[in-house]
Amino acid sequence: MAALSFLLHTTDPHSAARAGTITTDHGQIQTPIFMPVGTVGSVKALSQQQLKSEVDPHIILGNTYHLYLRPGMDTMEAAGGLHRFMNWDRPILTDSGGYQVFSLAGTRKITEEGVTFRSHIDGSKHLFSPERVMDIERSIGADIMMAFDECPPAQSEYKYALNSMNLTHRWLDRCVERFSSTPDKYGHTQNLFPIVQGAVYHDLRKASCEYIASKGATGNAIGGLSVGEPEPVMYEIAALCCAHLPKDKPRYLMGVGTPWNILENIALGVDMFDCVMPTRNGRNAMLFTTKGVINIDNKKWERDFSPIDDGLDCETSNYYSKAYLRHLFKSKEYLSLTIASVQNLAFYLWLVREARKHILAGDFKSWKDEMVPVLKTRL
Amino acid sequence: MAALSFLLHTTDPHSAARAGTITTDHGQIQTPIFMPVGTVGSVKALSQQQLKSEVDPHIILGNTYHLYLRPGMDTMEAAGGLHRFMNWDRPILTDSGGYQVFSLAGTRKITEEGVTFRSHIDGSKHLFSPERVMDIERSIGADIMMAFDECPPAQSEYKYALNSMNLTHRWLDRCVERFSSTPDKYGHTQNLFPIVQGAVYHDLRKASCEYIASKGATGNAIGGLSVGEPEPVMYEIAALCCAHLPKDKPRYLMGVGTPWNILENIALGVDMFDCVMPTRNGRNAMLFTTKGVINIDNKKWERDFSPIDDGLDCETSNYYSKAYLRHLFKSKEYLSLTIASVQNLAFYLWLVREARKHILAGDFKSWKDEMVPVLKTRL
Ligand SMILES: [Zn+2]
Ligand SMILES: [Zn+2]
Numbered sequence: 001m002a003a004l005s006f007l008l009h010t011t012d013p014h015s016a017a018r019a020g021t022i023t024t025d026h027g028q029i030q031t032p033i034f035m036p037v038g039t040v041g042s043v044k045a046l047s048q049q050q051l052k053s054e055v056d057p058h059i060i061l062g063n064t065y066h067l068y069l070r071p072g073m074d075t076m077e078a079a080g081g082l083h084r085f086m087n088w089d090r091p092i093l094t095d096s097g098g099y100q101v102f103s104l105a106g107t108r109k110i111t112e113e114g115v116t117f118r119s120h121i122d123g124s125k126h127l128f129s130p131e132r133v134m135d136i137e138r139s140i141g142a143d144i145m146m147a148f149d150e151c152p153p154a155q156s157e158y159k160y161a162l163n164s165m166n167l168t169h170r171w172l173d174r175c176v177e178r179f180s181s182t183p184d185k186y187g188h189t190q191n192l193f194p195i196v197q198g199a200v201y202h203d204l205r206k207a208s209c210e211y212i213a214s215k216g217a218t219g220n221a222i223g224g225l226s227v228g229e230p231e232p233v234m235y236e237i238a239a240l241c242c243a244h245l246p247k248d249k250p251r252y253l254m255g256v257g258t259p260w261n262i263l264e265n266i267a268l269g270v271d272m273f274d275c276v277m278p279t280r281n282g283r284n285a286m287l288f289t290t291k292g293v294i295n296i297d298n299k300k301w302e303r304d305f306s307p308i309d310d311g312l313d314c315e316t317s318n319y320y321s322k323a324y325l326r327h328l329f330k331s332k333e334y335l336s337l338t339i340a341s342v343q344n345l346a347f348y349l350w351l352v353r354e355a356r357k358h359i360l361a362g363d364f365k366s367w368k369d370e371m372v373p374v375l376k377t378r379l
Numbered sequence: 380m381a382a383l384s385f386l387l388h389t390t391d392p393h394s395a396a397r398a399g400t401i402t403t404d405h406g407q408i409q410t411p412i413f414m415p416v417g418t419v420g421s422v423k424a425l426s427q428q429q430l431k432s433e434v435d436p437h438i439i440l441g442n443t444y445h446l447y448l449r450p451g452m453d454t455m456e457a458a459g460g461l462h463r464f465m466n467w468d469r470p471i472l473t474d475s476g477g478y479q480v481f482s483l484a485g486t487r488k489i490t491e492e493g494v495t496f497r498s499h500i501d502g503s504k505h506l507f508s509p510e511r512v513m514d515i516e517r518s519i520g521a522d523i524m525m526a527f528d529e530c531p532p533a534q535s536e537y538k539y540a541l542n543s544m545n546l547t548h549r550w551l552d553r554c555v556e557r558f559s560s561t562p563d564k565y566g567h568t569q570n571l572f573p574i575v576q577g578a579v580y581h582d583l584r585k586a587s588c589e590y591i592a593s594k595g596a597t598g599n600a601i602g603g604l605s606v607g608e609p610e611p612v613m614y615e616i617a618a619l620c621c622a623h624l625p626k627d628k629p630r631y632l633m634g635v636g637t638p639w640n641i642l643e644n645i646a647l648g649v650d651m652f653d654c655v656m657p658t659r660n661g662r663n664a665m666l667f668t669t670k671g672v673i674n675i676d677n678k679k680w681e682r683d684f685s686p687i688d689d690g691l692d693c694e695t696s697n698y699y700s701k702a703y704l705r706h707l708f709k710s711k712e713y714l715s716l717t718i719a720s721v722q723n724l725a726f727y728l729w730l731v732r733e734a735r736k737h738i739l740a741g742d743f744k745s746w747k748d749e750m751v752p753v754l755k756t757r758l
Binding site: 040041042044045046047048049050066070071075078079084085086087302303305315316319320321323324327328330331333334335337338339 | 419420421423424425426427428429445449450454457458463464465466681682684694695698699700702703706707709710712713714716717718
């Protein structure tokens with residue numbers, strides 16, 4: 001078995017958009033790609049069958065913090081890792097748990113050693129250190145393991161962002177050390193992606209990119225964006241990071257975002273995305289479609305018996321009507337959550353597949369400029 | 380298009396169990412059959428695709444009370460009936476709403492005219508009369524419409540049960556009158572099934588069966604059982620009703636029950652069943668399997684990586700492990716509700732298909748006597 005490799009097919013002549021292929025021991029990933037989030041080993045409200053047949057993502061994401069707390073690493077190892085536990089034979093990426101520790105856990109304390117926190121489930125006390133997180137991601141068996149980082153708050157002052165970035169770099173060294181000295185657990189090769197930090201400061205981001213790139217990892221991630229900064233700032237920093245990260249490795253922008261965020265960042269050279277938005281907003285009756293955004297709760301859909309989105313080649317989107325889906329939401333039926341989540345994820349995957357087609361065809365930039373206003377339309 | 384017909388293939392030599400085929404304008408129903416409950420036009424936590432491919436019921440049930448309140452009959456008619464609204468092309472049976480009016484609605488008042496009640500959704504006031512209910516079931520477009528009845532409480536005194544039965548009979552006459560004088564709405568033939576009442580009193584049940592049978596309906600139902608009476612009483616009354624209802628028409632025992640209830644009542648001559656138990660109990664982590672009953676919440680399943688039920692030819696039951704399903708329940712993931720509901724419904728449909736096979740093979744009674752203790756086993 002072999003480490004992850006990246007083949008860059010094309011770069012768009014009118015933007016920095018790229019089409020490539022990532023090869024892992026669990027199969028190939030055509031980029032640009034969107035990765036649905038399967039927090040505790042389940043993409044919320046979808047079965048693995050629905051995920052494969054209706055959404056068809058080449059890779060999904062699991063959350064280290066959640067899986068560590070439940071089912072716990074003893075059960076995870078007894079199962080033979082997350083692929084077997086959830087019965088998913090395509091690639092899996094795990095985050096480092098850092099973001100959840102800051103957003104979900106109770107009282108937490110950051111030291112040089114790591115982060116001490118209390119479980120949001122039972123209040124029990126835990127330590128996440130770079131070494132501990134590497135061990136956990138080994139136990140989960142992710143094809144792509146994210147390095148343990150500190151993600152500073154959106155409005156961090158320069159000094160805080162600098163110190164935080166340096167801590168993230170020192171933690172990265174410890175991650176690399178632990179990763180390099182521990183074996184793959186389940187017969188397939190695991191990969192470590194480091195994460196660029198530096199908040200909204202150009203010099204910090206540039207320094208962080210250079211430090212991260214020096215590790216020669218099989219892929220690199222951009223963290224700390226889409227955390228409250230204005231969209232133009234997000235694009236500015238993403239562009240800067242893409243310019244300073246290796247061309248021959250996949251670039252992963254963490255936690256982004258809306259459909260138009262994804263197209264704009266593809267144009268800047270990003271290859272991989274993840275976000276809870278399609279599933280979370282779907283569960284709140286907000287649909288992303290090929291024709292624009294729909295609030296399916298709205299009275300205007302009460303007797304609209306047209307398919308949810310006939311622009312997608314997805315059975316669910318064509319099988320159920322807007323009126324029926326609205327009725328299910330009004331009636332608080334579980335099926336509403338499934339249909340909306342399938343629609344939104346199928347749409348996100350359609351979007352990145354279309355983007356790839358247009359990159360390969362050489363007309364990505366003009367297609368993207370036409371699509372963005374369509375996708376933003378409130379129907 | 381034609382009224383529902385019933386072909387009786389075999390009666391078991393050692394019990395009153397029957398194997399038959401019901402033909403409707405939406406296709407055939409092999410009996411004995413279990414009908415999953417799709418209250419508001421959705422079998423809870425399943426998609427129509429999962430229902431067809433994993434459970435494969437020949438017919439499902441919709442609740443008149445719920446559908447009347449939401450989406451309402453204007454939307455229902457605009458959609459072209461429930462088959463089109465939910466995109467389900469197999470037979471549908473609707474109850475009369477009577478049971479829900481008594482169990483769910485707010486303050487209600489029974490008169491000769493019908494039942495006045497307040498919606499459990501918004502408190503608005505409504506009247507269900509035999510005529511009104513026939514009109515509503517016409518608008519829903521059910522293949523099988525249930526007559527409007529009063530279902531008396533479990534411990535009804537003789538006098539209350541007698542008066543209630545007579546009211547149900549007078550309401551039946553009005554149902555038949557309205558049904559006969561109104562056309563099918565959507566091109567397929569609708570059928571009216573009357574309901575036997577009479578609580579636990581043998582003479583009342585016999586009288587009710589005879590009255591109901593005199594209507595010459597295409598099928599007949601037994602109501603007012605599984606409402607709190609002891610199991611032996613349920614079997615006694617079901618046997619009595621089966622003995623006094625026409626042999627050449629399907630017999631439907633409403634709202635029953637556990638897997639062993641279903642086998643015992645098949646042995647008494649019942650052809651059709653419905654119950655919320657498989658889905659409701661499934662959502663509460665109780666699994667019915669070919670090997671017995673499982674509380675999947677239990678710690679003992681934490682590291683049991685065997686399939687949920689390898690005795691079923693259902694993808695979901697074989698794809699996911701007990702440990703994974705337990706983890707999903709512990710994590711309150713929506714997928715837990717779907718998997719448990721699919722398992723339980725697939726099991727119920729397997730059970731009636733197996734029963735049918737054994738009736739056709741002539742060894743139903745001995746098979747049933749072996750199965751009942753297995754199905755009751757607490758694993
Ligand atoms: Zn996000
Ligand atoms: Zn029941």
